[in-house]
Amino acid sequence: xxxxxxxxxxxxxxxxxxxxxxxxxxxxxxxxxxxxxxxxxxxxxxxxxxxxxxxxxxxxxxxxxxxxxxxxxxxxxxxxxxxxxxxxxxxxxxxxxxxxxxxxxxxxxxxxxxxxxxxxxxxxxxxxxxxxxxxxxxxxxxxxxxxxxxxxxxxxxxxxxxxxxxxxxxxxxxxxxxxxxxxxxxxxxxxxxxxxxxxxxxxxxxxxxxxxxxxxxxxxxxxxxxxxxxxxxxxxxxxxxxxxxxxxxxxxxxxxxxxxxxxxxxxxxxxxxxxxxxxxxxxxxxxxxxxxxxxxxxxxxxxxxxxxxxxxxxxxxxxxxxxxxxxxxxxxxxxxxxxxxxxxxxxxxxxxxxxxxxxxxxxxxxxxxx
Amino acid sequence: xxxxxxxxxxxxxxxxxxxxxxxxxxxxxxxxxxxxxxxxxxxxxxxxxxxxxxxxxxxxxxxxxxxxxxxxxxxxxxxxxxxxxxxxxxxxxxxxxxxxxxxxxxxxxxxxxxxxxxxxxxxxxxxxxxxxxxxxxxxxxxxxxxxxxxxxxxxxxxxxxxxxxxxxxxxxxxxxxxxxxxxxxxxxxxxxxxxxxxxxxxxxxxxxxxxxxxxxxxxxxxxxxxxxxxxxxxxxxxxxxxxxxxxxxxxx
Numbered sequence: 001x002x003x004x005x006x007x008x009x010x011x012x013x014x015x016x017x018x019x020x021x022x023x024x025x026x027x028x029x030x031x032x033x034x035x036x037x038x039x040x041x042x043x044x045x046x047x048x049x050x051x052x053x054x055x056x057x058x059x060x061x062x063x064x065x066x067x068x069x070x071x072x073x074x075x076x077x078x079x080x081x082x083x084x085x086x087x088x089x090x091x092x093x094x095x096x097x098x099x100x101x102x103x104x105x106x107x108x109x110x111x112x113x114x115x116x117x118x119x120x121x122x123x124x125x126x127x128x129x130x131x132x133x134x135x136x137x138x139x140x141x142x143x144x145x146x147x148x149x150x151x152x153x154x155x156x157x158x159x160x161x162x163x164x165x166x167x168x169x170x171x172x173x174x175x176x177x178x179x180x181x182x183x184x185x186x187x188x189x190x191x192x193x194x195x196x197x198x199x200x201x202x203x204x205x206x207x208x209x210x211x212x213x214x215x216x217x218x219x220x221x222x223x224x225x226x227x228x229x230x231x232x233x234x235x236x237x238x239x240x241x242x243x244x245x246x247x248x249x250x251x252x253x254x255x256x257x258x259x260x261x262x263x264x265x266x267x268x269x270x271x272x273x274x275x276x277x278x279x280x281x282x283x284x285x286x287x288x289x290x291x292x293x294x295x296x297x298x299x300x301x302x303x304x305x306x307x308x309x310x311x312x313x314x315x316x317x318x319x320x321x322x323x324x325x326x327x328x329x330x331x332x333x334x335x336x337x338x339x340x341x342x343x344x345x346x347x348x349x350x351x352x353x354x355x356x357x358x359x360x361x362x363x364x365x366x367x368x369x370x
Numbered sequence: 371x372x373x374x375x376x377x378x379x380x381x382x383x384x385x386x387x388x389x390x391x392x393x394x395x396x397x398x399x400x401x402x403x404x405x406x407x408x409x410x411x412x413x414x415x416x417x418x419x420x421x422x423x424x425x426x427x428x429x430x431x432x433x434x435x436x437x438x439x440x441x442x443x444x445x446x447x448x449x450x451x452x453x454x455x456x457x458x459x460x461x462x463x464x465x466x467x468x469x470x471x472x473x474x475x476x477x478x479x480x481x482x483x484x485x486x487x488x489x490x491x492x493x494x495x496x497x498x499x500x501x502x503x504x505x506x507x508x509x510x511x512x513x514x515x516x517x518x519x520x521x522x523x524x525x526x527x528x529x530x531x532x533x534x535x536x537x538x539x540x541x542x543x544x545x546x547x548x549x550x551x552x553x554x555x556x557x558x559x560x561x562x563x564x565x566x567x568x569x570x571x572x573x574x575x576x577x578x579x580x581x582x583x584x585x586x587x588x589x590x591x592x593x594x595x596x597x598x599x600x601x602x603x604x605x606x607x608x609x610x611x612x613x614x615x616x617x618x619x620x621x622x
Contacts, residue, residue, distance in 0.1 A: 315427060316464045323424050323460075324478035324530065325452035334477060338468025338513070 009261040009295045010233060011077035011202075018045065018086050021079035030078065033227055033257040033289055038196050041116070042080045042144045042172055045087045049112060051119035051143060053092045057106040059131070063093045070122055074148045074176050078200065081174040084144040088118035094133055098126030098152065105132040105160075105349055112141045119145025119173075125155035127180070132158040134352065139165035139194070146174040151183035153207065158186040160347065164359050165194035167224060175201035179210030179239070188346060189216040190356055191226055192363050198227040205236040205268075216245035217343045217356075219363050220254040220286065227257040230275070234268035243275035246343050248336055252285035260292045260306065269300040279310040280339050282332070333364055372439050372455065372537040372570060374400040374423075379434035381422045392418045394595035395434070400538055400570040407573045407581060407606060410592030411614045416574045417461060419592070420542040423572075424458040425451050438538065453482055455537030459527040459544050466514040471526065472496065474514045475533060482534055499532050503559050520547035521556075528559040538570045539563070545580035557583030578610040593617045 013020055023043045026036040052062060063069065065088055076082035092110075096102060110119070123133050129152060137143070151157050163171060171194060177185050191197050203212045218226050232241040247256045260275040279288035292306040313335070321331035340360060347353040381393040392415040400406050410416045422429050423436060425448040436443040438454055446454060466474065475496060480486045487495070500509060503525045515523055524544055531539055541560065545553055561584060564571060573584060581589075581603070589605040590597045591614070598617055599605065 314464070317466050319424075319426055319448060320460070320464045320466070321474070321478075322448035323452055323458055324474075324534065325449050325481040326478055327449050327481060328447070330477065330481070331449075334469050334474070335466065338466055341468030 009231065009263040009293055011231070014075040014077055016075060016082060016085060018079065018082045021082055024079060030229065033259075034198060035196060035225055039080070039170055039172060039198075042170075043083060045083050046116065048087055048116040048118050049114035050089045051092070051117045051138070051145060052090065052111045054109040054111055055107060057094075059094055059096055059102065059106055060108065061093050063091050065089060065091055065120065067091065067093065069093060069095065071124065071148050071150050071178075073178065074150075076146070076174065077202065078174070080144055080172045081146050081200070084118045084146055084172075084174075085120065088120040088145070091120040091122055094121075094123040096125045096129040096131045096155070099128045100126065101130040102132070105134045105352065107134045107136065109136045110138045112138045112143075114141070116142045117145075119143050121145065121147045123147070123149045123157065123159060125151050125157050125183075127152040127154060129155040131156075132348065133160070135159070135161045137161065137163045137165075137171070139163050139169060142170045144172045146176065149175070149177040149185065151177070151179045151185055151210075153181040154183060155180065156184040158188070158348070160188040160190070160352070162190045162356065162359075163194060163197060164192045165197065167193065167222060168195045170194070170196040171198070173199045175199065177201070177203050177212065179203070179205045179207075179212055181207035182209035183211070185210070185212045186346060187212070187214040188343070189214070189228065191216070191218040191228070192359060193220065193224055194226060195223075196225045198229070200229045201231070203230075203232045203241060205234065205239045208236045208238045210236065210239045212240065213242045213244075213346070215243075215343045215346055217340050217360075218245070218247040218256060219360060220247070220249045220251075220256055221363065222251045223253040225255050227259075229257070229259040229261075231261045231263070232273065232275075234262070234264045234271050234273065236268060238270045239268065240272040242273070244343060245277045246279070246340055247277075247288060248280045248282060248339060249286035249288055250282035254286035255288075256286070257289045258291070258308075262294045262304070262306070264294075264296045264298060264301060264304060266297040269298055270302055271304075272302045273304045275306045277308045278339070280336065281310065281312050282336070283313070333361060336364055337361070372402045374456070374538045374570065374572070375435075375437045376423075377435045379419075379422065379436065380432045381418065381429045382432055383418070383429055391432070392429070392595055393422060396596055398590065398597060400572050402537065402570045403568045404587045405564065405571040405573060405584060407575065407586035407589045408592050408597075409575055409578070409589060409606065409609055412576065414592050415595040416592045417542050420458055420540045420574055423456065423540055424448060449481065452534075452536075457531055457534055457536035457539045459531055459539065459541045461543040461546060463515045463523050463527060465516045467516055469514050470511055471514055472510040475530065478530070479533060495533070499529055502532070502562065503529055504555050505529065521549065521552040524548055524552065524556050525559070528556050528563075532559060532563050535563075535567050536569060538572065540572045540574065542574045543576065544573070545575055545577060553580065554583060560584050578606045581606050591617055
């Protein structure tokens with residue numbers, strides 16, 4: 001099949017019907033980096049379990065997939081997501097009623113009963129609602145699922161996802177976030193480890209004035225693969241988007257892929273968009289692909305930019321820190337922590353933030369002793 | 371009493387063009403309580419000497435020795451040298467994004483002293499040292515060297531000097547890029563450090579200006595990778611009026 005024209009960043013198919021999507025072969029633009037053979041079973045509906053969740057929050061329910069409250073407007077845009085939608089038997093639904101402000105983070109501890117699982121998580125905020133939702137993945141199992149967020153007018157939602165997985169674990173997550181008028185969305189995707197982790201966050205706007213930030217921090221070692229393929233689809237005027245992903249990699253065979261697609265449609269005038277990916281290679285082994293794409297159908301924007309850089313560990317930084325008596329291993333930790341600080345600084349909850357830093361440090365400990 | 375003894379030191383750097391020798395037999399002793407100035411033209415290798423003492427991986431020592439109180443400095447890693455009591459105030463300190471000055475200093479002091487300083491006394495110590503160098507308290511929250519002006523970088527280096535209290539301090543062109551006021555503040559910081567600790571100082575500079583504020587006991591002229599003349603403070607005065615030309619001629 002021919003590569004799609006470069007100017008067409010929008011998904012070509014939106015459908016619930018699995019058969020509307022061909023089984024990916026790995027040659028398609030959107031799958032060309034993915035080790036397809038390792039997730040073959042994600043492309044046909046299997047006898048898999050459905051992810052549940054433990055939470056203390058009254059705003060969370062487990063519902064059936066035909067519950068009328070689930071978001072009709074959301075449609076899968078790739079085969080894996082369509083399969084997961086079809087295969088899931090239940091959904092985790094978080095609904096924040098209109099004008100409700102939830103101060104404490106709503107923590108969803110995802111649970112599973114089998115090794116292979118489908119998942120469907122929906123977060124809906126009514127107009128003027130405010131909430132923070134923390135999704136702690138079950139990182140010991142394979143999952144194909146979707147996280148669908150629908151933000152009502154002028155609502156604010158922070159959605160934090162934490163995957164902290166071991167090597168054989170495979171997870172595929174489609175994130176779809178739809179922003180209403182003047183809504184503010186902050187997505188934070190922290191992905192540590194995993195055999196094959198692929199996240200596909202899409203951000204769309206259903207009215208003017210929405211503001212979206214999508215931030216990611218990822219860390220890979222050994223033979224791990226992660227792909228983060230973001231699409232921001234600006235179809236409404238006066239919206240903003242800011243995408244920042246930072247990755248640190250070490251080890252022969254570690255491979256990360258970041259694709260940042262931003263589409264600014266003709267009617268999306270007066271928008272501001274920026275996307276950034278920085279990758280830090282901790283040694284000679286790993287490979288990081290970074291592909292920013294910006295497609296502008298209108299010149300009538302406030303600003304539009306992107307940046308991408310992949311660099312080796314800076315020996316001058318190490319020298320400086322060591323020359324102050326700091327042992328090399330501590331110096332490396334400082335530099336890597338510093339690298340992630342601006343992403344993690346967006347996590348408002350201090351306990352959560354320090355927990356994430358500890359997880360990253362635990363991973364780095366593994367790197368040191370590898 | 372400490373002494374840093376450098377004997378017939380040769381060092382090279384590997385470039386695309388091959389190996390190039392930069393230090394060509396440097397011999398020098400820095401004792402506690404003395405200030406040695408090394409003066410030389412650009413490209414003479416005097417900054418390389420500073421880096422080699424600190425252990426920068428870019429340079430390879432091909433022969434000669436460096437000892438600190440008899441211990442083999444060249445056998446030590448960069449951080450071991452610092453813990454042994456060597457300090458290099460750098461000409462071009464690097465930025466470390468996301469690492470705050472206070473976190474950096476505390477980590478360094480913890481490594482140097484072998485235990486974490488008590489938070490309350492440490493905060494006080496850091497604040498006072500910063501005030502001595504006329505640094506705004508907000509400085510502690512900034513990322514190391516990130517967005518620092520030339521003067522701020524140098525103050526930050528001298529702040530570290532005062533807190534880390536090395537036995538022997540190497541100051542690499544600490545005067546470069548400073549206006550007169552900043553030069554005075556930084557020089558006072560160095561003198562305070564000398565008076566308080568009685569440490570030895572190796573002051574590397576191109577210009578004599580800083581020597582008006584930090585008085586050297588010995589002045590070495592450094593040309594083409596080695597010391598070509600050694601004298602008292604009066605040697606600096608003659609360099610001020612005559613420049614380095616006569617040494618360049620002598621070399622040719």
